[in-house]
Amino acid sequence: MAVRRRSGVIFLRVDPVLCDGFGHCHELAPELVAIDEWGYPVITTEPIALANDAALASARLAVRGCPRQALRIERVNER
Amino acid sequence: MTGNRDVTMTTMPRLLTGHNAPLTLSEYESTFPVIARAGSLLGELDASGLTGRGGAGFPTAQKVRLLKAHRGHHKIVVVNAMEGEPASRKDVSLLRVNPHLVLDGAEVLASLIGANEIIVCIARENERLAGHVRDALAERVRQRRRTVRSSVQTPPGRYVAGEETALVHWLSNRETLPQYRAKRPHVARVRDRAVLVDNAETCAHVGLIARAGAESFRSLGTDASPGTALVSISGALDRSQVLEIALGTPLRQILAVAGADPDPQALLLGGYGGSWLDATHLDTPYANEALAPVGATTGAGVIVVLAREGCAVAETERVVRWMANESARQCGPCAFGLPSLAEDLTLLRRGANDAAHALERLTSRCGVIEGRGACHHPDGVVRFVRSALGVFRDDVADHASGRPCIGSGSARHYATVPRLDHEGELTWQ
Ligand code: SF4
Ligand code: SF4
Secondary structure: OOOOOOOOEEEEEEOOOOOOOOOHHHHHOOOOEEEOOOOOEEEOOOOEEOOOHHHHHHHHHHHHHOOOOOEEEEEEOOO | OOOOOOOOOOOOOOOOOOOOOOOOHHHHHHHOOOOOOOOOHHHHHHHHOOEOOOOOOOEHHHHHHHHHOOOOOOEEEEEEEOOOOOOOOHHHHHHHHOHHHHHHHHHHHHHHHOEEEEEEEEOOOOHHHHHHHHHHHHHHHHOOOOOOEEEEEOOOOOHHHHOHHHHHHHHHHOOOOOOOOOOOOOOEEEOOEEEEEEEHHHHHHHHHHHHHOHHHHHOOEOOOOEOEEEEEEEEOEOOOEEEEEEOOOEHHHHHHHHOEOOOOOEEEEOOOOOEEEEHHHOOOEOOHHHHHHHOOOOOOOEEEEEOOOOOHHHHHHHHHHHHHHHOOOOOHHHHHHHHHHHHHHHHHHHOOOOHHHHHHHHHHHHHHHOOOOOOOHHHHHHHHHHHHHHHOHHHHHHHHOOOOOHHHHOOOOOOOOOOOOOOOOOOOO
């Protein structure tokens, strides 16, 4: 999937209701997702620059790998 | 009409006029005059500066605009009188004494956004109030006063059931579970119909503004927090009560009017997701702009008075344990995190060997849990725990070093918590 270069930032977000806490996402994107003592993902609150291909790629990997489809990438327009 | 044997005597009877006996529709209409308004209703609402009285304090006019701009024909106004806060009685008292003011307000909101239905939500446990409001609705039908279809619905009365997304979810799916939503302005829906949810007290203020105008509304209160507010005050006083006070009234004065302990240890403000305020701040005006610098908010209008004999750690523990039980258990950080906070508070209260570790864990777990639920329930608990650790830092240090105060073993409690009886059988439907 080609990554278009755009300005702005994205956040990886988890829907805590859907998430089952098995921590797949932590394995797929350890630099973005930590895990708490109960096994639920703690997602970095740092905005991810859209231009940062590596981070974006692992965010996408986590989104695709989540068995509950609880993760999504939300784009926030920079002002 | 006014008598002095009532316990909910108010200092500022606007909303609570008729506190001695519920007002019938005709009594209500003779008490609250209609004053011809100059500008538009929405303009008046804007000028009044009214903010939501359910806890979030969002400007009501802004919310109305969002819904008004929303396309679609069938919109609904939901009057939220769930009052899940155990220490809060204000919406119940208000609906009991002055249902027509609330219903008028709801009808005004409905006309502003173009809604064709009003639903009043009252906790299922409060069967009598639901009946009372149904009677008031019937009275309006008989006197041909009703402008839109109105009904009363009774979701199960749990703490999170009053949360907006949970309420809306119940109305469409008969389950009071809060829903996850992305962080942007959002119009709630019940089966494709846009919904405006407002707290019962907020509706009553809208009714008042529609009748008497923004100027009269602003004649009490402060510039930043105009108008009056209902407060439910309990704890170290003879009898819990609901008072209507002008915003900006110093806390000390509120305590005096309520006949509360004039020299308390601290106050719990806002609700069980609120914060503690220690007694050195008793001269602070009761208004958000004055409370914010000392780390408190008016929230849902709850004040719990904690006497000097009380143990702040024990009170915090009881509240947090109850709040943990009230979690809808959909989200891991809330379902597992809140009980673990309650456990640590128990260890801290007992002041045994592991109390110091419990304190460390409390601080770090607060940071881990915050912001990770679908609704703000866990955030409220975290705020409350943090404020306890800050305000009572000396007591907390004593407990952590194995010297719990005398009050920690006492049976006298100040913060009302319902019995934890539905631990096993959680009712969501
Ligand atoms: S992979 Fe999905 S379901 Fe599993 S822990 Fe991560 S977000 Fe939750
Ligand atoms: S945060 Fe807690 S109360 Fe809110 S939806 Fe999740 S589990 Fe339920």
